[in-house]
Amino acid sequence: MNSQLSKAGIYTDFSGLAELKAGARKQSPQARKEVARQFEAMFIQIMLKSMRDAGNLGAEGSSDQVRFYQQMFDKQIALDLANNKGMGLAQVFEQQLGNEPRSATAAADLGMPGRRSFNVKPLPVAAPVNVAKPAASESKPTWSPDSPEDFIRELWPMAKQVAQKLGTTPEVLIAQAALETGWGKKMPAGDKGSMNLFGIKADSGWKGQKVNVSTLEYREHIAVRERASFRAYESTEQSMEDYAAFLQNNPRYQTALKHAADPERFLHELQQAGYATDPRYAKKIKGIMASERFAGVVNQLKAG
CATH class of the missing domain: 1.10.530.10 (Lysozyme)
Known part of the structure; x- marks a missing residue:
């Protein structure tokens, strides 16, 4: 893209992200596309963090400095992945932002049943349930x-x-x-x-x-x-x-x-x-x- 909206390709580029927010508020189609990519990048970043947390880094990964640079690396990797092929989530997010009907083909790509719309109705509020507290032992x-x-x-x-x-x-x-x-x-x-x-x-x-x-x-x-x-x-x-x-x-x-x-x-x-x-x-x-x-x-x- 030649638009300034595509500037948010580095997770520290706050000016680019601010333009995305402004464009999204105006319902710009191009802004919706870029915002959807940012959402997907956030999702990928959460996955990367979970994968790191699942491993034992030992002495080399215990310092604050190492963790700081690992977080920087993960955030940038997440953006790079989202800006290329990604995981297919950006299309879903983009359709949701624009209230567009979602095709059965797009749903199948994610292993989900096709639906006419991605809008979710609020669930009815259930009556409170009394949950017994576990015994001290x-x-x-x-x-x-x-x-x-x-x-x-x-x-x-x-x-x-x-x-x-x-x-x-x-x-x-x-x-x-x-x-x-x-x-x-x-x-x-x-x-x-x-x-x-x-x-x-x-x-x-x-x-x-x-x-x-x-x-x-x-x-x-x-x-x-x-x-x-x-x-x-x-x-x-x-x-x-x-x-x-x-x-x-x-x-x-x-x-x-x-x-x-x-x-x-x-x-x-x-x-x-x-x-x-x-x-x-x-x-x-x-x-x-x-x-x-x-x-x-x-x-x-x-x-x-």
């Missing part, structure tokens, strides 16, 4: 620290106690928990929550609560999505205590415990023993520990 345990700094500070007292039992340092445990949970934001949840800080799975010997969720595993160095059962706890303290017992009672981790005083060797031996399938598991944890942000908070806690 069924409530989901929650813990969601506001920032990585809060994550470290809140786990520090318990991490010190458990680290002493294992003969290692509390920062190793906290960095491992940070990687496993995305700083407390991606613990295995299921329907009940888990408070599982270390990604310990519920094997046949586990008699406690568990949750079944999708997880990212590495098979022959290739990341794949699988479903697995994870142990569930009532608190982060229980999770910390069970982590210590899990290592101490499992013969495969005895070599790691022998080198617990050396964080790097401890993490290396954990990976060698098969604690995680990620081939870069130990390296990612060490990367978290080496970051200035992490070390700064830890040094404050040690000094205090």
